[in-house]
Amino acid sequence: MSCCGNFLNELRLFWPSVASFLVSVDGVIVIARPAICKNPVRERPYFGDTPMMKLRLFTPGPTMVSPEVMLEMAQPLDHHRTQGFKDMLKECTELLGYVYQTKAAPLVLTGSGTAAMEGAILSVCRPDAKTLVCHSGKFGERWQKILAKFKLPHVEIKQPYGHGIKAEMVIEALKKNADVKAVIFVHSETSTCAVSEAQGIAKACRDHGAISIVDGITSIGAIPFKMDEWGIDIAVTGSQKALMLPPGLAFAAVSDRAWQAIDAYDGPTFYNDLKAFRKSQKDSDVPWTPNNQMVRGLRYTLRQIKAETIEGVWKRTARLAAGTRAAFKAMGLELYAADPVDSVTGVNVPAGLDEGAWRKALRANYGVHIAAGQGELKGKMVRVNHMGYVDDVDTVGAIAAMEWTLAEAGYKLDVGAGVAAFVKATKA
Numbered sequence: 001m002s003c004c005g006n007f008l009n010e011l012r013l014f015w016p017s018v019a020s021f022l023v024s025v026d027g028v029i030v031i032a033r034p035a036i037c038k039n040p041v042r043e044r045p046y047f048g049d050t051p052m053m054k055l056r057l058f059t060p061g062p063t064m065v066s067p068e069v070m071l072e073m074a075q076p077l078d079h080h081r082t083q084g085f086k087d088m089l090k091e092c093t094e095l096l097g098y099v100y101q102t103k104a105a106p107l108v109l110t111g112s113g114t115a116a117m118e119g120a121i122l123s124v125c126r127p128d129a130k131t132l133v134c135h136s137g138k139f140g141e142r143w144q145k146i147l148a149k150f151k152l153p154h155v156e157i158k159q160p161y162g163h164g165i166k167a168e169m170v171i172e173a174l175k176k177n178a179d180v181k182a183v184i185f186v187h188s189e190t191s192t193c194a195v196s197e198a199q200g201i202a203k204a205c206r207d208h209g210a211i212s213i214v215d216g217i218t219s220i221g222a223i224p225f226k227m228d229e230w231g232i233d234i235a236v237t238g239s240q241k242a243l244m245l246p247p248g249l250a251f252a253a254v255s256d257r258a259w260q261a262i263d264a265y266d267g268p269t270f271y272n273d274l275k276a277f278r279k280s281q282k283d284s285d286v287p288w289t290p291n292n293q294m295v296r297g298l299r300y301t302l303r304q305i306k307a308e309t310i311e312g313v314w315k316r317t318a319r320l321a322a323g324t325r326a327a328f329k330a331m332g333l334e335l336y337a338a339d340p341v342d343s344v345t346g347v348n349v350p351a352g353l354d355e356g357a358w359r360k361a362l363r364a365n366y367g368v369h370i371a372a373g374q375g376e377l378k379g380k381m382v383r384v385n386h387m388g389y390v391d392d393v394d395t396v397g398a399i400a401a402m403e404w405t406l407a408e409a410g411y412k413l414d415v416g417a418g419v420a421a422f423v424k425a426t427k428a
Contacts, residue, residue: 055363058398059371060190060218060344062240062247063388065297069244073297080292086284088299093281095302096251099243099310100220100235102227106253107277108298110291113217113238116250118146119272120213120234121184123262125152129181132157132173132210134165134201138191138374139215143184150268155180161192161377162346164339167200174208181261182211188219191374193346193383194337195223199230206231211258217241220251221305222317222343222387233258239294242313242343244301244388248294254278318342320386320395323426327399330421331406331413336381346373346383350411355379358405366401396422 057064078084089108096106109115121143125131131152133144136159147154155177157169165185174180183205187198198214205212214235219225221242227235232255239249252274254262262274270276276287305313321342325335328347336346349355355372359382362368371383384398399418407415 053367055367055369056394056398057369058385058390059369060241060383060385060387061238063242063244063385064390064394065244065246066389069297069300069389072300073293075293075296077292080286080290085292085295088295089281089286089290090284092295092298092302093284095299095306096253099302099305100227100253101225101229101310102235102253102255104227104253104255105281106251107274107281108286108290108295109250109252109272109277110248110288110294111250111272112240112247113215113236113250114142115272116236116238116252117143117215119250119269119274120236120252121146121152122150122267122269122272123274124182124211124213124234124258124265124267125150125154126181126265126267127152129153130155130177130179132170132177132180132183134170134183134185134196135159135189136163136165136192136194136196137161137186137189139189139217140165140186143186143215147184162194162337162339163192164189164194164196164341165201167197167204170201170204171207174204174210180208180210182213183208184213184215186215186217187225188216188223188341188343190218190344190383191377192337193341193344194339195219195341196339198225198232202230202232205233211261218343218387219341221310221313223341224314227253227255231255239298242317242387243298244304245294245297248291249298252277316391317386319426320390320392321345323392323422324384324386324395324399326425327418327422330417331403336377343387344371344383344385346381348381349379350406353406353409353411355382358382358409361405361408362401365405368398368401370398370402392426 093105100106131147131154133147133154134157135141135144157173159165185196185201188195202212211233214232216225216235216237218241220237234254236252239245240247280287324345328335334348336348359370359372362370372378373381396419399422403415403418406413
């Protein structure tokens with residue numbers, strides 16, 4: 001074997017990423033031609049073969065992240081025990097309070113929304129007190145599973161999928177269970193695209209003397225959510241939804257009334273201990289190592305929301321939802337939810353259509369990724385996001401792509417009717 005060949009073999013052993021771009025030609029090491037490389041631009045084994053095709057995430061988490069935010073997070077890493085990081089975290093908590101519409105300082109946790117869910121439960125829900133958990137979809141059921149995992153006593157309100165939780169249901173359940181000390185419900189049930197009566201439920205909890213714990217993961221920063229005005233006690237959300245970031249941060253805002261309950265109980269949690277985060281954040285600090293770059297990105301997206309105004313964000317989300325619902329109706333598709341939420345729209349898959357093949361064609365041919373149904377709804381419905389970094393042109397393009405792929409799959413529709421209906425509904 002030549003010296004070049006021996007060198008390449010050694011390089012493949014110790015530095016394979018570099019060796020993959022080198023070849024030996026007539027005893028000379030040269031950079032491989034593009035044809036030899038797997039992809040001369042970049043490897044995208046999970047996405048289409050056209051390098052210029054844009055990927056548009058229309059899933060309700062993770063949602064699209066802007067190039068500006070990605071660039072902001074690519075800035076040099078600094079240490080989290082510096083004044084610069086403290087100033088950044090302080091600004092984030094102040095702006096989060098604006099998004100939540102609360103005077104409380106929301107806590108910034110490292111993890112997904114489920115981390116904040118578990119932290120809220122273990123900080124408030126006690127083994128010697130009953131919790132009422134309301135669910136009408138996969139994520140409401142997740143709250144119930146957390147309670148069951150920690151063997152915490154609870155009673156349930158179950159609604160059919162596609163229906164929101166009504167305040168009157170909670171009032172009646174509390175009358176029958178006077179010993180309930182906490183009530184958990186999902187404001188926007190992402191899995192079924194249904195909305196619950198958050199304001200009315202929070203009032204029912206207050207009247208009963210129970211702590212309200214609200215899953216606002218796909219409502220906070222997307223649709224009207226007024227924590228202080230509505231009297232909500234604890235509200236959680238995550239970074240990869242309306243806050244326009246990758247997954248990795250969770251948030252929990254806590255009322256004074258809820259803190260009284262938390263301080264009176266030493267819950268069995270450590271990493272997600274809300275009291276630990278409160279203690280640190282009083283000095284704009286964190287109890288554990290945070291995701292520094294995500295906090296940097298958070299500051300950027302929160303500034304964007306403040307510039308648009310939270311009311312402007314709510315209006316944009318509602319406009320995109322109204323246009324999408326009008327488009328689906330014009331395409332002859334049936335909306336799934338009886339109580340539709342504006343942050344995400346669900347639609348039933350037409351009879352005879354292969355849902356998986358439809359979504360695969362959307363992504364491969366047009367770069368549009370919509371979400372499948374979850375659990376028992378898998379294969380029966382799809383979901384289209386309206387939260388965060390998405391606008392009218394993005395959405396009308398996705399609708400056009402859905403029309404094209406439906407027609408290509410043999411579904412009978414007037415191609416273009418959906419786009420026209422969207423434009424009419426949003427520009428009227």
